[in-house]
Amino acid sequence: MQFTFPLVSLLSLSLLASCSAGNDKKAMMETQQEKPADPAAKVEKSDAEWKKELTPEQYRILRKAGTEAPNGAVYEQFKKQGEGTYHCAGCGALLFSSKEKFDSHCGWPSFYDPAKAQNVTTKKDISMGMVRTEVNCAKCGGHLGHVFEGEGFDTPTDKRYCINGVGLVFVPAGGEKPEVKKDAKE
Numbered sequence: 001m002q003f004t005f006p007l008v009s010l011l012s013l014s015l016l017a018s019c020s021a022g023n024d025k026k027a028m029m030e031t032q033q034e035k036p037a038d039p040a041a042k043v044e045k046s047d048a049e050w051k052k053e054l055t056p057e058q059y060r061i062l063r064k065a066g067t068e069a070p071n072g073a074v075y076e077q078f079k080k081q082g083e084g085t086y087h088c089a090g091c092g093a094l095l096f097s098s099k100e101k102f103d104s105h106c107g108w109p110s111f112y113d114p115a116k117a118q119n120v121t122t123k124k125d126i127s128m129g130m131v132r133t134e135v136n137c138a139k140c141g142g143h144l145g146h147v148f149e150g151e152g153f154d155t156p157t158d159k160r161y162c163i164n165g166v167g168l169v170f171v172p173a174g175g176e177k178p179e180v181k182k183d184a185k186e
């Protein structure tokens with residue numbers, strides 16, 4: 001007799017759970033159809049879609065967390081660029097600007113801070129036998145590079161966002177900014 005009560009409540013619980021899950025799904029579908037596109041929405045694409053859109057080098061760096069060769073052609077261009085903004089080559093999100101750019105002599109584009117903090121995320125990276133902080137685009141998740149702190153640079157933050165130039169699109173001041181891409185599945 002003792003087991004009857006828990007069994008019944010378990011049954012009704014699972015019924016409740018399946019019922020509410022169905023409602024949630026329905027509610028979600030309705031919201032997706034009625035709501036206009038959320039400007040803060042993440043850009044999610046399949047691997048095949050990224051491969052099609054990006055150059056092989058952009059794909060290797062942004063989607064496969066690769067690193068461009070130091071002091072390459074892109075870095076030489078970066079050094080010559082004047083005022084402007086740097087956008088994600090994957091999704092167009094604003095990431096850095098010439099205001100935070102500084103010459104770290106490290107062979108990769110360097111910034112002491114992002115231009116728009118919410119468009120850049122960081123996470124611990126223990127690959128290659130090192131403990132580093134990986135920098136990603138918050139919108140499409142693309143790998144941008146790494147950030148190092150406390151190296152003694154005379155900048156407001158003493159941080160070095162060491163970024164692959166291949167993953168950035170430079171827009172000179174007053175130029176037309178790239179459209180921030182939407183989810184391809186929408």
Ligand SMILES: [Zn+2]
Pocket residue numbers: 088089090091092093137138139140141142
């Ligand atoms: Zn992006």
